[in-house]
Amino acid sequence: MTKNNKPYRLRLPGPTAVPEQIRMALAEPVVAHRGPEFAEVMAETGQLIKPILGTANDVMAFTSSGTGVMEAAIANVLAPGDKALVLVNGQFGDRFVQIIEGLNLQADTLEAPWGEAVAVDEIAKALQDGDYRAVVAVHNESSTGAVADLEAIGSAVRDSDALLVVDSVSGAGGLELQQDDWGVDVLVTASQKALMCPPGLGLASVSEKAWNVIENGAGQARFYWDFRRARESAAKGQTAFTSPMPLIYGLRESLRMIHAEGWPNTLARHRRLSSALRAGVQALGLAVFTKSPMLSDTVCVFEMPDGIDGSAIVRHFYETYGTVIAGSRSKLRGKVIRIGTMGCITDEDIRLDLEQLEGALSELGWSVEGGVGQAALEAALQPAN
Amino acid sequence: MTKNNKPYRLRLPGPTAVPEQIRMALAEPVVAHRGPEFAEVMAETGQLIKPILGTANDVMAFTSSGTGVMEAAIANVLAPGDKALVLVNGQFGDRFVQIIEGLNLQADTLEAPWGEAVAVDEIAKALQDGDYRAVVAVHNESSTGAVADLEAIGSAVRDSDALLVVDSVSGAGGLELQQDDWGVDVLVTASQKALMCPPGLGLASVSEKAWNVIENGAGQARFYWDFRRARESAAKGQTAFTSPMPLIYGLRESLRMIHAEGWPNTLARHRRLSSALRAGVQALGLAVFTKSPMLSDTVCVFEMPDGIDGSAIVRHFYETYGTVIAGSRSKLRGKVIRIGTMGCITDEDIRLDLEQLEGALSELGWSVEGGVGQAALEAALQPAN
Numbered sequence: 001m002t003k004n005n006k007p008y009r010l011r012l013p014g015p016t017a018v019p020e021q022i023r024m025a026l027a028e029p030v031v032a033h034r035g036p037e038f039a040e041v042m043a044e045t046g047q048l049i050k051p052i053l054g055t056a057n058d059v060m061a062f063t064s065s066g067t068g069v070m071e072a073a074i075a076n077v078l079a080p081g082d083k084a085l086v087l088v089n090g091q092f093g094d095r096f097v098q099i100i101e102g103l104n105l106q107a108d109t110l111e112a113p114w115g116e117a118v119a120v121d122e123i124a125k126a127l128q129d130g131d132y133r134a135v136v137a138v139h140n141e142s143s144t145g146a147v148a149d150l151e152a153i154g155s156a157v158r159d160s161d162a163l164l165v166v167d168s169v170s171g172a173g174g175l176e177l178q179q180d181d182w183g184v185d186v187l188v189t190a191s192q193k194a195l196m197c198p199p200g201l202g203l204a205s206v207s208e209k210a211w212n213v214i215e216n217g218a219g220q221a222r223f224y225w226d227f228r229r230a231r232e233s234a235a236k237g238q239t240a241f242t243s244p245m246p247l248i249y250g251l252r253e254s255l256r257m258i259h260a261e262g263w264p265n266t267l268a269r270h271r272r273l274s275s276a277l278r279a280g281v282q283a284l285g286l287a288v289f290t291k292s293p294m295l296s297d298t299v300c301v302f303e304m305p306d307g308i309d310g311s312a313i314v315r316h317f318y319e320t321y322g323t324v325i326a327g328s329r330s331k332l333r334g335k336v337i338r339i340g341t342m343g344c345i346t347d348e349d350i351r352l353d354l355e356q357l358e359g360a361l362s363e364l365g366w367s368v369e370g371g372v373g374q375a376a377l378e379a380a381l382q383p384a385n
Numbered sequence: 386m387t388k389n390n391k392p393y394r395l396r397l398p399g400p401t402a403v404p405e406q407i408r409m410a411l412a413e414p415v416v417a418h419r420g421p422e423f424a425e426v427m428a429e430t431g432q433l434i435k436p437i438l439g440t441a442n443d444v445m446a447f448t449s450s451g452t453g454v455m456e457a458a459i460a461n462v463l464a465p466g467d468k469a470l471v472l473v474n475g476q477f478g479d480r481f482v483q484i485i486e487g488l489n490l491q492a493d494t495l496e497a498p499w500g501e502a503v504a505v506d507e508i509a510k511a512l513q514d515g516d517y518r519a520v521v522a523v524h525n526e527s528s529t530g531a532v533a534d535l536e537a538i539g540s541a542v543r544d545s546d547a548l549l550v551v552d553s554v555s556g557a558g559g560l561e562l563q564q565d566d567w568g569v570d571v572l573v574t575a576s577q578k579a580l581m582c583p584p585g586l587g588l589a590s591v592s593e594k595a596w597n598v599i600e601n602g603a604g605q606a607r608f609y610w611d612f613r614r615a616r617e618s619a620a621k622g623q624t625a626f627t628s629p630m631p632l633i634y635g636l637r638e639s640l641r642m643i644h645a646e647g648w649p650n651t652l653a654r655h656r657r658l659s660s661a662l663r664a665g666v667q668a669l670g671l672a673v674f675t676k677s678p679m680l681s682d683t684v685c686v687f688e689m690p691d692g693i694d695g696s697a698i699v700r701h702f703y704e705t706y707g708t709v710i711a712g713s714r715s716k717l718r719g720k721v722i723r724i725g726t727m728g729c730i731t732d733e734d735i736r737l738d739l740e741q742l743e744g745a746l747s748e749l750g751w752s753v754e755g756g757v758g759q760a761a762l763e764a765a766l767q768p769a770n
Contacts (some may be wrong), residue, residue: 002422014627028408030403033584063584063585068449068626099608099609199418199630223483223487224453242575244632245400
């Protein structure tokens, strides 16, 4: 229940609502983190995650939020004096810059306006002109709904000495990822977005090209974040330091659910539901904020019409319906609303999202022709044939 | 169940068995980590933890293992060029040295043989001779069962410019802690030991003396571990980055349980059960490994007699009884066994520990007079009068 006793509905672009069977998995008894029972859990989880990330790498687990593994990725690959080229078109690109500068390293940026895509064809030129250890990108910029074309970025980086470091915290599990084929060298993600788990677990997957850099020890991660230590432990079905067991139990359950649905079906559901929500909301007369060619399937970001304050919409959702959607905590505050379309959501969820948005807009004085939004949403929900 | 279908009994010195009502708390629905419902959970948890640590400070929460917050403590207080004086008498003192050196800082050590106490009267002299930013100590050295006399160490450090940094990962919740009175400047602990929760949550509490150092920004923690950022968030009932919600729910439940038992009673139970287990095992003819004046109430460490391999005892416990106790992962491997006496344990637990140890020793050829151990244990369990 919410504080004012409405049934609570979590519709953020993360953390996302956790299905009951995953919540029950969290409650499984804690066992020895270096014993055979837990090694089995780790082994199964480690196998089930690979197709989701599109990798044959052993995936390493950290007790960490998404930001922690972003910092870990940087700390492992960049040595003092190294420069990174960061693609910035939203809040999490900015965060990478802060992390890099916080480690006393240099971050040059290739920028695009928020919501647009960074021009991939400038990457190759930048790599020729500058001596970059890494190109750093955000797969799914959840602050704007823009998705980076990792395949194209990977092609631009692949033949250089630079490593491609990618944050897919809000992408993995809801967006296609082909780490190995696309040439992503360090991929990090976390449990609480499309992977349907609570927050608390960070994941990292590292290419051979990146291991060659990390193994020589030039990086700055010497203990907690040290990928070398984590890799040794992962090979034994362990983590370097005590594992966040409930989260691993939860992730295993989540991955079992994804594979039971069929991973391509999970992806198609994300695409279908996010497209339908956008269609419905656009029919209400609102614009999709995102202008990049690739739109997110895991979060929908809508621009507020003149005179409508996004924060008031968010408040109305919470106070009237008990539904928690997101505004913006960045420079877009008040200008956009963001609704998660990832994890365990269903047709019913987005129908309700639209109905509540219609109610909120109407309350705030935006008149909407009845039924238009629902019709567009339902049309988009129909399977194409 | 264990892999060979015995009922599983977790008796490690952490992670410890998690009581069912805490496990159920982990499964509570995830909510918005910056919303009012979660702020209430954080506020209650933040109040309930203070008496356990003996502090009036706002306690900060991190998605982290114990090692992570140890690294965070160091990264926040030591600037490049700074030296720390580390008290080393076991594995976690060694770990602090590794962490400090990993950050390219200098760690001088005051050492004692493992299991003994570091001579507190050498600290004042060392502080006069060397220019130390911090004195670093382990409260409860779970590798050996030695407890540091933090009150005396605090007295030695208090009037110097140095900060006292303490790891009480395996102490807090089972050993008395008076952070403020004893002059502990940075105290870190974690969820999975005497606090009866699963692993995944690190906690840090910082004195005004330490804030004066941290706020000037000399430290190296610029983002994920930045205490300044964490402090701002804690004041709002939040964490700087997405909270590991299930662990916070669990910690709140754990603290409610401790306060329902009565915190002094919780401490007395740890003292009584650990003393009784030591008495019983000593009556079997085994020696307590720990030689420091202050013995741990949260872990009992026993020396193996000649010809008995500690690893074989650990294996016998697991294979025959389904009970997981610890040997050593350090230079004491094979020479000691370690049994956790922290968290939700009862008289029955230590009776069973002793019975199973008697069985294991007998199986490995150590003949024991029947009933002697149990008698000593039962005598020690009686309330003094």
